[in-house]
Amino acid sequence: MNFNEQVWELTKKIPKGKVTTYREIARALHTKAYRAVGNALNKNPYAPNVPCHRVVKSDGSLGGFASGCEHKIKLLQEEGVEIKDNKVADFENKLYKF
DNA sequence: CTAATGACATTTG
DNA sequence: ACAAATGCCATTA
Numbered sequence: 225m226n227f228n229e230q231v232w233e234l235t236k237k238i239p240k241g242k243v244t245t246y247r248e249i250a251r252a253l254h255t256k257a258y259r260a261v262g263n264a265l266n267k268n269p270y271a272p273n274v275p276c277h278r279v280v281k282s283d284g285s286l287g288g289f290a291s292g293c294e295h296k297i298k299l300l301q302e303e304g305v306e307i308k309d310n311k312v313a314d315f316e317n318k319l320y321k322f
Numbered sequence: 323c324t325a326a327t328g329a330c331a332t333t334t335g
Numbered sequence: 336a337c338a339a340a341t342g343c344c345a346t347t348a
Contacts, residue, residue, distance in 0.1 A: 227345065246330055250344085257344035262329045264345085281330065288329040 227253070228264035234322065235265065238278045241304040242320035243312055245282045252322035258282075266290065278303075284315035 234249050246258040246265075253261075265276045268290075277296035281287040286307075289296045297307045306313035 225346095250330090255344075256331095258330045259328065259343055260330095260345035263327085263347090264329095266329050267346085268329090276329075279329080283331090286329090290329070293329090 227257070227260060228267065231261050231264040232268070232270055232274045235274045235276060235279060236270075237322075238275060238320050240275075241318070243278045243280050243300070243305055243315070243318050244320045244322075245280055246287075247282045248319070248322065249279065262287075278305075278320075280312055280315075284311040286310060286312075 230253050231249055234252055235244075238244050246261045249261045250256055250258040261279075265274070265279055268274055268276050277289065277299050279287075286293045286296055286300075293310070297310070300312070301307055305318055312318060
């Protein structure tokens with residue numbers, strides 16, 4: 225319960241034009257449950273409230289998304305994040321650290 | 323309470 | 336470098 229809320233709160237804190245990884249979120253929560261983080265975002269009852277599309281995998285790939293990763297790619301590009309071959313360009317540069 | 327699952331990550335083949 | 340297997344944590348059935 226609390227865990228998911230924490231995940232969503234952190235996800236909400238991600239500034240526009242930046243991205244983060246499930247691992248980073250888990251680390252911010254002082255845990256290694258990147259799996260659970262993915263699960264939390266998957267449920268994501270605060271769909272428009274939480275920009276889950278800014279959360280990507282550790283290698284910069286978008287990972288899986290509920291409404292098609294293609295749409296998320298477009299959203300990220302709108303926010304200024306360039307996507308290259310299903311991966312974030314300048315990933316380390318755009319990566320948001322908590 | 324036990325078992326299965328997933329929007330992951332890391333190590334092997 | 337790519338594909339498959341294994342490990343992880345919290346949630347859900």
